[in-house]
Amino acid sequence: xxxxxxxxxxxxxxxxxxxxxxxxxxxxxxACYLVWMSLLVLKMLCMSLLTARQxxxxxxxxxxxxxxxxxxxEVRFGDDHVERVxxxxxxxxxxxxPFLLMSLGYVAAGPHPMVARMVIRIGASAxxxxxxxxxxxPVPQPARILAFTTTLLITCFEAIYVLVCCIKYx
Amino acid sequence: xxxxxxxxxxxxxxxxxxxxxxxxxxxxxxACYLVWMSLLVLKMLCMSLLTARQxxxxxxxxxxxxxxxxxxxEVRFGDDHVERVxxxxxxxxxxxxPFLLMSLGYVAAGPHPMVARMVIRIGASAxxxxxxxxxxxPVPQPARILAFTTTLLITCFEAIYVLVCCIKYx
Amino acid sequence: xxxxxxxxxxxxxxxxxxxxxxxxxxxxxxACYLVWMSLLVLKMLCMSLLTARQxxxxxxxxxxxxxxxxxxxEVRFGDDHVERVxxxxxxxxxxxxPFLLMSLGYVAAGPHPMVARMVIRIGASAxxxxxxxxxxxPVPQPARILAFTTTLLITCFEAIYVLVCCIKYx
Numbered sequence: 001x002x003x004x005x006x007x008x009x010x011x012x013x014x015x016x017x018x019x020x021x022x023x024x025x026x027x028x029x030x031a032c033y034l035v036w037m038s039l040l041v042l043k044m045l046c047m048s049l050l051t052a053r054q055x056x057x058x059x060x061x062x063x064x065x066x067x068x069x070x071x072x073x074e075v076r077f078g079d080d081h082v083e084r085v086x087x088x089x090x091x092x093x094x095x096x097x098p099f100l101l102m103s104l105g106y107v108a109a110g111p112h113p114m115v116a117r118m119v120i121r122i123g124a125s126a127x128x129x130x131x132x133x134x135x136x137x138p139v140p141q142p143a144r145i146l147a148f149t150t151t152l153l154i155t156c157f158e159a160i161y162v163l164v165c166c167i168k169y170x
Numbered sequence: 171x172x173x174x175x176x177x178x179x180x181x182x183x184x185x186x187x188x189x190x191x192x193x194x195x196x197x198x199x200x201a202c203y204l205v206w207m208s209l210l211v212l213k214m215l216c217m218s219l220l221t222a223r224q225x226x227x228x229x230x231x232x233x234x235x236x237x238x239x240x241x242x243x244e245v246r247f248g249d250d251h252v253e254r255v256x257x258x259x260x261x262x263x264x265x266x267x268p269f270l271l272m273s274l275g276y277v278a279a280g281p282h283p284m285v286a287r288m289v290i291r292i293g294a295s296a297x298x299x300x301x302x303x304x305x306x307x308p309v310p311q312p313a314r315i316l317a318f319t320t321t322l323l324i325t326c327f328e329a330i331y332v333l334v335c336c337i338k339y340x
Numbered sequence: 341x342x343x344x345x346x347x348x349x350x351x352x353x354x355x356x357x358x359x360x361x362x363x364x365x366x367x368x369x370x371a372c373y374l375v376w377m378s379l380l381v382l383k384m385l386c387m388s389l390l391t392a393r394q395x396x397x398x399x400x401x402x403x404x405x406x407x408x409x410x411x412x413x414e415v416r417f418g419d420d421h422v423e424r425v426x427x428x429x430x431x432x433x434x435x436x437x438p439f440l441l442m443s444l445g446y447v448a449a450g451p452h453p454m455v456a457r458m459v460i461r462i463g464a465s466a467x468x469x470x471x472x473x474x475x476x477x478p479v480p481q482p483a484r485i486l487a488f489t490t491t492l493l494i495t496c497f498e499a500i501y502v503l504v505c506c507i508k509y510x
Binding site for chain 1: 362363424427433434435437438441442445448449450478479480481484492495496498499500502503505506507509510
């Protein structure tokens, strides 16, 4: 057997299932996580741009030095269009970041690959949907609650899986 | 010596200090980190549910489309019961997420296992306590400040440890 | 060659330099990431202390139980000096945490070492500058927008790099 073939990720994954490199892109679950993490991060950055667009459109800023950016603008708080995007953004901070951290821990705990990829895909997609029905096209409830709850439950599932795996190291 | 024993965590940690798989659940420090991360993430998710409970109890929501969720409810901001939970939640975002990220970096820097596990346990427990005295049973100061400062100092310690280890790669 | 020896990392790290351990401090890119992560986390913790300093200086707190901390203090919201620091802090949560998570994913995707270290250095430095011109010495625009946009674009670049690398695992 040639040693050099072992160092290529695919070879090591296929011929050596014992060599478990969970946090490595040769692990399809981790690669799947990386893809959805990137999509969610891009989505969160869009929220900043959405806020900026609302501020420029409504000419409402929160710092005196920003008034140079647009004529006839003012410093004011509590505008409904700006605040809706900001609430959606804050909801992302409260849910997407814990989901991303927890999913990383879940991948590191070595779950079943097929289950893990499905869990990551559903959890991340639900958050993309959540932003759509909250900040882009406000849809009547319970659309937002369903999207919100899906990711919440998946994050719980991941946390409980990791706890069961590693609780003896507490 | 049987090679198979090498893959068991304890054996590898004790007899093979050169075996440096730091971000792997075979490393007891990383496993300990995973447990406490899961607990803290579960706690943060509870804050969302606590907010929802306060909103339904006080019938105060922040979006017009949420009024369907409860009769006689209204859109209003600044209610004291809702805002207290939200401040506690925001405090979590500001402190728990940096603590979790920093602890991951700290584990990756290869600290002394016993110290590292103690540091992670204390830092995480202090945050659990912080939520209790802030959002569940408001306790007179300095209870909250002590819990807050403990995690803050531990996060600083971790950051400085990592800086000392890796500063030459800046 | 005995396959069992392959499961020991030391052997793979020493005799097989081609086996790239991306999330290990032996990888200079990851070590560089660790340094800048520590600096950014320390900076974020300073924001908490800056807020506390503003609260004590202006004697304005947000919880009734905090009034014990300073004589003649009151519970009030919306003070300009406190709110500026809090806006800067929230901006950190919205941008620094995604940058740190995304950079971790980017490092794990195995980018070119020189490019990766440059990208991490610029993205992190821009955030340090952002805090300076926002919360410490308010500087006329577009100083803050430039710092903000730099990190935003770098985070986008990292996300797109990871997507291109791993999109087939979606």
